[in-house]
Amino acid sequence: MNRRKFVNTMGLGLAATSLPTVLLANNGSDYNRDEEAPFPGHSFPDLPYSYNALEPAIDSMTMEIHYDRHHRGYFKKFMTAIKGSELENTPLTKIFSLMSSHNSSVRNTGGGFYNHTLFWNNLSPEKTKASPELLSAIDSSFGSFESFKEQFSKAAATRFGSGWAWLVLQRDGSLKVSSTPNQDNPLMDLADIQGVPLLALDVWEHAYYLKYQNKRTSYIEAFWSVINWKEVSKRFKEAG
Numbered sequence: 385m386n387r388r389k390f391v392n393t394m395g396l397g398l399a400a401t402s403l404p405t406v407l408l409a410n411n412g413s414d415y416n417r418d419e420e421a422p423f424p425g426h427s428f429p430d431l432p433y434s435y436n437a438l439e440p441a442i443d444s445m446t447m448e449i450h451y452d453r454h455h456r457g458y459f460k461k462f463m464t465a466i467k468g469s470e471l472e473n474t475p476l477t478k479i480f481s482l483m484s485s486h487n488s489s490v491r492n493t494g495g496g497f498y499n500h501t502l503f504w505n506n507l508s509p510e511k512t513k514a515s516p517e518l519l520s521a522i523d524s525s526f527g528s529f530e531s532f533k534e535q536f537s538k539a540a541a542t543r544f545g546s547g548w549a550w551l552v553l554q555r556d557g558s559l560k561v562s563s564t565p566n567q568d569n570p571l572m573d574l575a576d577i578q579g580v581p582l583l584a585l586d587v588w589e590h591a592y593y594l595k596y597q598n599k600r601t602s603y604i605e606a607f608w609s610v611i612n613w614k615e616v617s618k619r620f621k622e623a624g
């Protein structure tokens with residue numbers, strides 16, 4: 385994959401995860417469809433299922449607080465951070481590709497806004513299967529699905545403090561597992577492993593502490609039962 389195709393691919397990846405997603409009215413949000421849109425370039429996404437849909441892997445209260453307070457908080461702070469600048473109308477993927485030239489507020493809040501959108505969409509209460517093409521790529525890059533699962537779980541478990549684990553499609557077409565601190569992601573030009581994020585796992589304590597307390601590994605194991613492989617396969621296809 386050449387550089388230009390890679391950049392285009394990242395754009396598609398974003399389009400796929402930020403489809404028209406303004407919250408419906410009457411949900412207590414400050415930002416809803418009936419108000420004059422305050423932020424033309426960016427919008428807060430709907431959760432694609434109900435708060436209790438992923439029980440028992442992810443409990444309803446965690447999901448509500450995580451989405452409605454943490455994720456919404458990142459969105460609002462991001463909007464404040466970019467207010468009045470050209471970033472108001474700059475796609476997130478472009479902001480990330482030049483992240484080293486932006487301030488830490490844009491980095492943390494923009495990452496928090498984007499990463500959670502990606503995360504909600506790569507979870508599902510439905511039982512789904514990875515496409516043959518994705519399974520084949522996982523085999524090529526990791527030797528087997530079990531080996532991939534082991535590497536990913538280890539990356540998630542050993543991320544010190546707060547951060548994310550990722551399955552990343554690299555520029556050369558191979559897959560790689562990585563983890564990032566805080567709200568960084570593989571689209572950022574300062575990430576150690578860069579590429580298109582196909583699968584995300586939030587390992588901040590706020591993602592699991594109510595149900596799992598300090599047992600992050602139990603949360604990681606439960607995560608495997610609610611992955612939306614259809615979505616992950618779609619991201620792989622669109623980026624490939």
Ligand code: MN
Nearest residue numbers: 454586588591
């Ligand atoms: Mn989170």
